[in-house]
Amino acid sequence: MYWSSPLIAEPGIRILESVTGVRIAIDVRDYASCMMLWGRFSPELITLIRNLVRPGESVIDVGAQLGYITSHLAVAVGVSGIVYSFEPDPNALRQLRATVEANGHTWVKIFPVALGSQKTEIEFNVSPVLGWSTAVSGSHFTDLSAIRVPATTLDSLSEGGEIRRPVRFVKIDVEGFECAVLDGMKSLIDRDRPLILIEVNPTMLRPAGKKAEDVLNRIASHEYKLYRVTERTGIIKGGEVKLSLVKPEAKLEFCDVLGVPEGRVLPENFPVGGPDAGAKADDARLP
Helix, strand or coil: CCCCHHHCCCCCCEEEECCCCCEEEECCCCHHHHHHHCCCCCHHHHHHHHHHCCCCCEEEEECCCCCHHHHHHHHHHCCCCEEEEECCCHHHHHHHHHHHHHHCCCCEEEECCEECCCCEEEEEEECCCCCCCECCCCCCCCCCEEEEEEEECHHHHHHCCCCCCCEEEEEECCCCCHHHHHHCCHHHHHHHCCEEEEEECHHHHHHHCCCHHHHHHHHHCCCEEEEEEEECCCHHHCCCEEEEEECCCCCCCCEEEEEEECCCCCCCCCCCCCECCCCHHHCEEEC
16 A cells, blocks of 8 residues: 555645545655555544544544544534644644645644643654654654644643533544643543543653553543553454453553543443453454
């Protein structure tokens, strides 16, 4: 798929329609962008969005990059809903804005800021590779350029009336800065009880002095259940979700986790599984 992409478009930022139906501003020389084009960039997350996000809802995308997840959220909530999209990387931000405009998603509001635990200005490390920019210093990434960017919290935006409540879904992928984002949205979590889809990346958490358990415990402390999200294997199972219940103290490797508040009723076609013990009977599947 990657090697065939240059046959579709010349190098440079181009607006192309992905196989999932959304238009994205991508450069075919970037591997992750090509996987978005072919619908192979985290297809299990797209399945989750299509099954869990409803028309008219208020949702948030933290670490939006070029807007692939933002666009699918916008399709899911429709014109009566609203998507708040956060991206401080100036390079990704240009593509994000182009993606939103190309899809005509006027109900997406872009915030060109970082989210964290307080309102301030932080050092942000910009990578030439899309998706590798981070507010974490001392990571394994190379060729980073440090800039200063404004930072704020979801709680302050919500309390200031800049976020429409209730928020029903939050996706967080910020290259090791996840704990700071969670610390800045405690009130929103307690008030609105949104579903939280978050990346757990121990390699990026480590330079920030954090571990996977720090992310999990921050969510579980609000009376949430936690599920490791993976894509089921097999040629014909692309995009089929496998969920496994995990404990807050689990020492997870790189993965995505879905936080579900106690009492939140999931769709009928969304079976809930048991502990992550490797047994098929303990898995939850979402086609």
